[in-house]
Amino acid sequence: MAVVEKADRAPAPSVPTRGRTGRAPRERGAGRPAVLLIPALLLVAVFFAYPLATMLWRAFTEPDTGFGNFTWFFTTDANIDVLVRTFTTALWVTVVALLLSYPYAYAMTAAGPRGRTVLTLLVLVPFWTSLMVRTFAWVVILQDTGVLNKTLDLVGLGPVHLIRSQTGVVIGMVQLLMPFMVLPLYAVMSGIDRRYVQAARSLGARPLTAFAGVYLPLTLPGVAAGSLMVFVSALGFYITPALLGSPDDALISQQIVTQVNGLLQWGRGGAMGVVLLGMTLALLVLVALATRRTGKKVSL
Amino acid sequence: MKGRVALWAFCGLVGVWLVAPVLIVVPLSFTDKPSLVFPPTGWSTRWYENFFGDPRWTDAFVNSIKVGLLVTLTATVLGTLAALGLTRARLRGLPLAQGALLSPMIVPGVVFAIGTYALFLKMQLVGTLLGFVVAHTVLALPFVMIPVTASLSGFDRRLEQAAAVLGAGRLTTFRTVTLPMVAPGVVSGALFAFVTSFDEVVVSLFIQSPYLQTLPVQMYSSVTRDTDPTIAAAATMIVTLTTAIVLAATLLTARRSRAR
Numbered sequence: 001m002a003v004v005e006k007a008d009r010a011p012a013p014s015v016p017t018r019g020r021t022g023r024a025p026r027e028r029g030a031g032r033p034a035v036l037l038i039p040a041l042l043l044v045a046v047f048f049a050y051p052l053a054t055m056l057w058r059a060f061t062e063p064d065t066g067f068g069n070f071t072w073f074f075t076t077d078a079n080i081d082v083l084v085r086t087f088t089t090a091l092w093v094t095v096v097a098l099l100l101s102y103p104y105a106y107a108m109t110a111a112g113p114r115g116r117t118v119l120t121l122l123v124l125v126p127f128w129t130s131l132m133v134r135t136f137a138w139v140v141i142l143q144d145t146g147v148l149n150k151t152l153d154l155v156g157l158g159p160v161h162l163i164r165s166q167t168g169v170v171i172g173m174v175q176l177l178m179p180f181m182v183l184p185l186y187a188v189m190s191g192i193d194r195r196y197v198q199a200a201r202s203l204g205a206r207p208l209t210a211f212a213g214v215y216l217p218l219t220l221p222g223v224a225a226g227s228l229m230v231f232v233s234a235l236g237f238y239i240t241p242a243l244l245g246s247p248d249d250a251l252i253s254q255q256i257v258t259q260v261n262g263l264l265q266w267g268r269g270g271a272m273g274v275v276l277l278g279m280t281l282a283l284l285v286l287v288a289l290a291t292r293r294t295g296k297k298v299s300l
Numbered sequence: 301m302k303g304r305v306a307l308w309a310f311c312g313l314v315g316v317w318l319v320a321p322v323l324i325v326v327p328l329s330f331t332d333k334p335s336l337v338f339p340p341t342g343w344s345t346r347w348y349e350n351f352f353g354d355p356r357w358t359d360a361f362v363n364s365i366k367v368g369l370l371v372t373l374t375a376t377v378l379g380t381l382a383a384l385g386l387t388r389a390r391l392r393g394l395p396l397a398q399g400a401l402l403s404p405m406i407v408p409g410v411v412f413a414i415g416t417y418a419l420f421l422k423m424q425l426v427g428t429l430l431g432f433v434v435a436h437t438v439l440a441l442p443f444v445m446i447p448v449t450a451s452l453s454g455f456d457r458r459l460e461q462a463a464a465v466l467g468a469g470r471l472t473t474f475r476t477v478t479l480p481m482v483a484p485g486v487v488s489g490a491l492f493a494f495v496t497s498f499d500e501v502v503v504s505l506f507i508q509s510p511y512l513q514t515l516p517v518q519m520y521s522s523v524t525r526d527t528d529p530t531i532a533a534a535a536t537m538i539v540t541l542t543t544a545i546v547l548a549a550t551l552l553t554a555r556r557s558r559a560r
Contacts, residue, residue: 036385037397040378040441048404048438051415058418100314107311122315128546129322130499132516133535136523137321140328140336140532147324147338175318236408238502243523253410260414261506273411280408 052277055270062267069271079255083275086252089166089241090234093173094227097181100174101226102219105185109192123182126175135243138172139163142244164246172240177233181226188222224290232283236276252276322539329532336527347533357534360518364498367429367514371436371497376490378437379444380482386445387452402442409502412439417506427509435507436497443496444489447553451485484552491549495542 059069073079108119126134141147142162149159162168192215200210238253245251250258252272259269324338329347331340351357386398404412416435417426425431459481463473479486501516508517515534522531 030390033385033388034391034394034397036381037389037401040382040401040445041397043378043434044401044404044438044441047416047419047434048407048412049400051419052407052411054418055411055415103307103310104314107307110307119311119315122318125319125322128543130516130535130538130542132499132501132519132523133325133538134321136519136531136535137325139523140324140338141320143336145337175321178318236410238408238410239520243520253408256410256414260417266414266418269414273408273414276408277411280406284406 055273058266059270059274062270069267070275072268073271073275079272082250082252082255085166085249086235089169089173089251090231092166092170093177093234094181094231096170097174097177097230098223098227101178101181101185102223105182105189105222108182108186109189123179127179131176131239134176135172135240138168138175138240138244142168142171163244166245166249169241169245169249169251172244173234173237176240177230180229180233184226184229185219185222188219188225192218221290225287228283228287228290232280232287235279235283325532325535325539328529329536331529331532334528336529336532347529350528350530351533351537354530356513356518357515357530360513360515361534361537363429363432363512364515367432367436368494368497370429370433371440372490372494374433374437375440375444375493375497376486379441379489379493380448380486382441383445383448383452386449398445401445404438405442413503413506416503420507426507427512429512431507432504432512432514435503436500439500439503440493440496443492444486447485447489447492448482449485451482455481488549488552491545491552495545495549498538498542 060066062069104119104123108116111119143149144159144161144163146163148162153159160167162171196214196218197210200214201207205213236253237251238257241249241251242254242257245254247254253276256269256272256276259265259272327340328336328338330343330345331337332342332344332346333340351361382401386394420426420431420435425434455478459477460473463477464470468476499516500514501520504514504517505520508514513521515538519531519534522528522534
C-alpha cells in the first residue's frame with residue numbers, strides 16, 4: 001500500500017526546493033518553515049535511524065569486529081537454503097500474482113464505470129483487512145479439514161496438504177500483495193491506445209499475434225514495476241510465513257527472529273537483517289528506475 | 301465473445317478469492333461449536349460473550365484503542381507539521397528529509413522490529429505504553445504526511461496572503477484559512493494513522509510484555525495456541541472497525557479531489 005500510495009498522493013513536485021538553476025533561492029527566511037520538520041525528524045532519528053544503525057554496527061562488531069557474521073551467513077548451507085527459499089517463494093508469489101493480475105487489470109480497463117468500481121473495490125479489500133485477520137482466515141481456509149479441502153474433496157481432488165507448506169504461504173501472500181501488481185498494470189494499460197491493436201488486427205495479425213506483438217510489449221513497464229514491487233515486499237514477509245508455513249521451511253525474516261529472540265545472536269541476526277535490507281533497497285532503486293523510465297506515474 | 305465470458309468468469313473467481321478471508325471470518329464468529337469448522341452448523345453469540353468476559357481479550361482491546369488514539373494524536377501533529385515544513389520551506393536537502401521521514405514504510409518489518417527491540421531493552425521501554433506509542437508513531441508518520449502534503453500542494457498560497465493583507469495575524473491565518481483548507485487531508489491522515497497502529501503486529505510482537513499486549517498480538521498468540529472461535533469474534537470486530545475508518549478516510553479523500 002505504502003509505495004503505491006506514495007506515488008499516488010505525493011508526487012515529487014510537492015516539494016518545491018530549488019529553482020531551475022539548481023541553486024537554492026536566496027530570499028530571506030526561505031528556510032524558516034523547515035523548523036516544523038524538527039520534531040518528526042528527531043523522532044525518526046532516535047527511534048528509527050538510530051536502532052537501524054545500531055543493528056548495522058552490531059552486525060560488524062558482535063561477537064568480533066569484522067565480517068565474521070557475514071562470512072558465517074554466506075558459508076553456512078542452512079542459511080543459503082533459507083536465502084534461496086526466500087527468493088523462490090518471492091518469485092512464486094510474483095509469478096502467481098502476475099498471472100492473476102494481468103487479466104484482472106485488463107478487465108478493469110475493458111469494463112464500464114460500474115464494473116471498474118466493483119473490480120477496484122475488490123482488489124482494495126486486502127488493503128483494508130487487518131493482516132492478522134487475513135492470516136487467521138487463511139489458517140481456517142487452508143487447514144486440513146478446512147473449506148478448501150472440503151471443496152476439493154467434493155470434486156474428488158483432495159485432500160491436499162496446504163497449511164504448513166510453501167503452497168499455503170504463497171496463496172496467503174499473493175492475496176495480500178495483489179494490489180501492488182494490479183494497480184501499476186492498470187495504470188499502464190489504461191494509457192494504451194486500443195487502436196494499435198486494431199491496426200495490427202486489420203493488417204492481418206491473428207489475435208494472439210496482435211497481443212504478443214503489440215499489446216504485451218506496451219504493458220511491460222507496468223509488468224516490471226508491479227513485479228519488482230511484489231517481489232521486494234514478499235522478501236520481507238514475517239507473519240504470513242510464520243503462521244501459514246512450516247517451521248522447517250523458514251524464510252529469512254523468521255530466521256532473523258530465531259537468531260535474535262531464540263539464540264540471542266544479535267550480531268548474526270543483524271547481519272541477516274542487513275542482507276535483507278540491502279536486497280530490499282537495491283530492488284526498490286530498480287522499481288524507481290523502472291517507473292521513471294516510462295515517464296509515467298504509477299497510480300490509479 | 302467467448303473470450304469475454306472467460307475473462308469475467310476469471311475475474312469473478314479472483315474477486316471471490318480476494319474477499320474470501322472476510323467472508324469466512326464473519327460467519328465463523330457466530331458459530332455455536334467450539335471449533336473453527338466452516339461453515340458453522342448452528343449459530344450463537346457466545347464467542348462475543350467470551351471475548352468480553354475474558355480479561356486477556358478485553359485488556360488487549362483497550363490497549364489497542366489507547367495506543368491507537370495516542371498514536372493518532374502524535375502522528376497527526378508531527379506529520380502535519382512536517383508536511384507544512386516540507387511544502388513551505390525552501391532549502392536544499394528537503395528531499396532528503398522527506399525521504400528519511402517516509403523510509404519507515406519501506407524497511408522490512410522484522411528489521412525495524414529487532415532494531416526497536418534492542419533499543420527498547422536498553423531504554424526499558426519494552427512492554428510500556430510509551431514504547432508502543434513511539435514505535436507505532438514512527439510507522440504511522442508517512443501515512444499522515446502523504447495526504448497532508450498532497451492537500452497542501454494543491455493549496456493556493458494567495459489565500460493566506462489575502463488574510464494577512466486584511467490584517468490577520470499568522471496564527472489566525474493558520475487557524476481560519478490554512479487549517480480548514482487542509483482539514484480533509486489531516487483527517488484522512490489521522491484515520492490512516494489509527495489503522496496503522498491498530499493493525500500493527502510485527503513490531504508489537506517484540507515490544508509486548510505479558511502485562512501489555514495489543515489486540516493483534518493477542519490474536520497472534522491465540523492462532524498459534526488454541527482453536528477457539530473467540531479469535532473470529534475479535535477478527536470480525538477489527539474488520540468492522542477498520543473498514544468503517546478506511547471508508548470514512550476514502551470518502552473524505554474522494555470529496556477532496558472532487559472539490560478541486
